[in-house]
Amino acid sequence: MNSSDAIQTENLVKTFPGGVEAVRDVSLSVREGEIYGFLGPNGAGKTTTVSMLTTLLRPTRGRASVAGLDVVEHPREVRQEIGLVFQDSTADGELTGRENMELSGGLFGMTPAECRPRIAELLKRMDLVDAADRRVKGYSGGMKRRLELAVAMVHTPKILFLDEPTIGLDPQGRAGFWRYIQQLRQEQRVTIFMTTHYLDEVENLCDRIAIIDHGQIIATGTNDSLKERVGGDVVELRVPANAADISATLTSVPGVGEVSRDGTLYHVRCPRAEGVVSLLVRACDASGVAVEGVSVERPSLDRVFLALTGKAYREEGYDDGRASQASVFRGRGRGGR
Amino acid sequence: MFLPLRSLLKREYLRWVRAPTWIIAGLLTPILYLLLFGQAFNLGKLVPPDPRAQAGLSAALLGAPNYFSYFAVGMVGMVAVTSALFAGTGVIFDKQLGILQRTIATPVRRSTIFASSLIFRGLLVVLPIFIVLGLALAFAQIPGLAGLTVTQNLGAVGLIEVLVAIFVLAIAFTSLFLAFGFLFARVESYFAVVNLLNLPILFTSNALYPYGTSPTWLQNITAYNPISLAVNVMRENFFGGAYYPHPAYVYLGGLVLWAAALGVMALLLASRALRTK
Ligand SMILES: Nc1ncnc2c1ncn2[C@@H]1O[C@H](COP(=O)(O)OP(=O)(O)OP(=O)(O)O)[C@@H](O)[C@H]1O
Ligand SMILES: [Mg+2]
Numbered sequence: 001m002n003s004s005d006a007i008q009t010e011n012l013v014k015t016f017p018g019g020v021e022a023v024r025d026v027s028l029s030v031r032e033g034e035i036y037g038f039l040g041p042n043g044a045g046k047t048t049t050v051s052m053l054t055t056l057l058r059p060t061r062g063r064a065s066v067a068g069l070d071v072v073e074h075p076r077e078v079r080q081e082i083g084l085v086f087q088d089s090t091a092d093g094e095l096t097g098r099e100n101m102e103l104s105g106g107l108f109g110m111t112p113a114e115c116r117p118r119i120a121e122l123l124k125r126m127d128l129v130d131a132a133d134r135r136v137k138g139y140s141g142g143m144k145r146r147l148e149l150a151v152a153m154v155h156t157p158k159i160l161f162l163d164e165p166t167i168g169l170d171p172q173g174r175a176g177f178w179r180y181i182q183q184l185r186q187e188q189r190v191t192i193f194m195t196t197h198y199l200d201e202v203e204n205l206c207d208r209i210a211i212i213d214h215g216q217i218i219a220t221g222t223n224d225s226l227k228e229r230v231g232g233d234v235v236e237l238r239v240p241a242n243a244a245d246i247s248a249t250l251t252s253v254p255g256v257g258e259v260s261r262d263g264t265l266y267h268v269r270c271p272r273a274e275g276v277v278s279l280l281v282r283a284c285d286a287s288g289v290a291v292e293g294v295s296v297e298r299p300s301l302d303r304v305f306l307a308l309t310g311k312a313y314r315e316e317g318y319d320d321g322r323a324s325q326a327s328v329f330r331g332r333g334r335g336g337r
Numbered sequence: 338m339f340l341p342l343r344s345l346l347k348r349e350y351l352r353w354v355r356a357p358t359w360i361i362a363g364l365l366t367p368i369l370y371l372l373l374f375g376q377a378f379n380l381g382k383l384v385p386p387d388p389r390a391q392a393g394l395s396a397a398l399l400g401a402p403n404y405f406s407y408f409a410v411g412m413v414g415m416v417a418v419t420s421a422l423f424a425g426t427g428v429i430f431d432k433q434l435g436i437l438q439r440t441i442a443t444p445v446r447r448s449t450i451f452a453s454s455l456i457f458r459g460l461l462v463v464l465p466i467f468i469v470l471g472l473a474l475a476f477a478q479i480p481g482l483a484g485l486t487v488t489q490n491l492g493a494v495g496l497i498e499v500l501v502a503i504f505v506l507a508i509a510f511t512s513l514f515l516a517f518g519f520l521f522a523r524v525e526s527y528f529a530v531v532n533l534l535n536l537p538i539l540f541t542s543n544a545l546y547p548y549g550t551s552p553t554w555l556q557n558i559t560a561y562n563p564i565s566l567a568v569n570v571m572r573e574n575f576f577g578g579a580y581y582p583h584p585a586y587v588y589l590g591g592l593v594l595w596a597a598a599l600g601v602m603a604l605l606l607a608s609r610a611l612r613t614k
Contacts, residue, residue, distance in 0.1 A: 079444040110340070
């Protein structure tokens with residue numbers, strides 16, 4: 001509990017008419033300047049939480065304050081301080097990118113003269129200068145997402161909410177989008193609260209992460225601390241079938257946890273694969289074992305999630321023991337519960 | 338308050354000027370009505386040309402010198418309804434596209450959102466009305482065409498009454514249909530209800546026919562129909578009040594009450610739709 005927290009919630013609850021308990025009990029705090037990742041499967045309650053924090057939904061119970069302001073008591077003041085990128089694009093396709101940004105500025109009470117330099121700067125930042133005066137309906141998916149970000153930033157918000165901002169982008173587009181986010185954070189000193197399905201996506205971006213499921217936070221921590229709970233990365237080294245056993249050598253490499261051999265494959269667990277991979281390959285070389293292939297498996301949200309909730313799932317009868325990672329998430333889409 | 342309103346109006350305007358089909362069709366419809374119905378249904382031709390019969394016709398048309406003059410004023414009411422029919426569609430699309438959600442997430446006041454819709458959609462109703470009136474007056478100057486002939490000296494008060502009637506009528510119907518836009522989530526539901534209302538509203542008015550011939554119960558409804566009220570204000574000022582039981586300002590008062598009631602209804606439904614749930 002800290003008054004300088006950008007976002008703070010206490011036992012936040014949202015029950016929709018009809019009894020859907022979308023958010024059951026969420027307490028979290030996001031520090032100023034931080035990028036906070038909010039992870040969870042479909043229907044976990046991410047959008048509902050964001051909607052309450054952004055004054056679009058009224059909490060059933062509990063409290064939330066954003067930029068030091070209570071979201072229920074001072075909704076207009078909260079809105080003035082935040083920027084919002086929705087899960088679905090909300091720019092007006094009949095307007096140009098620039099016009100959409102001007103509209104947003106005007107809605108936040110900025111005069112055209114105040115908007116102009118700010119818009120020019122953001123268009124440049126988001127690589128949208130050439131497209132600025134084209135209608136948004138002709139934009140590519142990636143351009144639309146960048147425009148959403150630019151629109152959300154026109155009034156220089158203190159806190160930016162991104163609800164699955166990379167949905168529908170290919171891996172390249174996603175990587176690109178994250179670069180823009182990082183740039184924004186560096187240049188504009190903005191606090192970012194973002195939701196996503198993908199742990200790998202937030203891994204290099206978020207300072208802290210909360211995992212939500214069934215409307216409850218089941219874990220919070222830094223990227224590393226969460227990964228450690230499921231044993232971190234796994235490096236797989238493929239060696240010839242007749243190679244000598246070098247498990248002991250591999251275990252002694254700095255940064256390596258557990259090592260196991262499975263035929264021609266070594267599974268090497270380590271909190272972070274970066275830097276360790278090359279040391280492992282060199283250790284193999286030094287022992288006279290030729291490495292035929294290397295792959296790194298990062299802990300996915302599925303694995304972190306299963307590790308944290310495995311039991312709960314079976315109790316609820318989703319699957320019994322055969323719970324493949326994919327099936328945990330399938331069949332639980334919107335309205336599935 | 339002014340900057341957000343201006344921004345919302347500008348957006349509406351940009352969307353409008355970029356949809357040429359909408360503009361052309363919207364402005365062409367009233368002109369076609371005027372040319373086709375107005376010139377074709379010249380009831381005056383059914384009446385023998387002797388002065389007594391013509392005087393009887395003028396009485397049936399409540400003082401209008403010919404059927405076209407009577408009809409052209411009625412067209413104002415008809416155009417008000419048919420142009421306002423679309424007033425609520427923008428809100429529904431904005432809901433579906435998430436644009437309304439984005440707007441609500443800004444500090445703009447809910448009443449400003451409502452006001453911007455009402456003002457812009459209202460202007461889209463007023464515009465074709467003035468085109469109709471202008472054309473009808475112009476027709477009277479063209480030989481061989483039936484046109485709107487104003488037989489009275491309007492004066493400043495009369496002119497103001499007519500203008501106020503036009504704007505208030507536009508506000509009334511824009512509010513009505515805008516209210517349905519805020520109420521419904523789907524265009525299908527919207528047009529189902531709008532189509533249901535559209536013809537009864539038109540045909541229980543005296544816009545197109547003098548209602549002297551209809552049954553009493555219908556005459557009672559007709560008397561209170563907002564189109565009738567607006568049209569009465571205009572016809573009394575254009576053609577004289579001899580056939581009307583009340584002076585024009587009485588009808589104008591009734592029309593203002595309608596607009597106020599419908600406006601309040603629309604505002605309530607809008608604030609319900611824009612409220613944080
Ligand atoms: N307006 C609503 N009325 C009733 N139930 C709702 C409403 N909005 C969401 N829900 C339900 O609340 C739960 C949480 O939904 P929410 O959209 O917050 O999930 P999410 O984590 O954002 O999922 P996704 O990853 O699919 O976007 C779901 O079960 C959903 O069906
Ligand atoms: Mg969501």
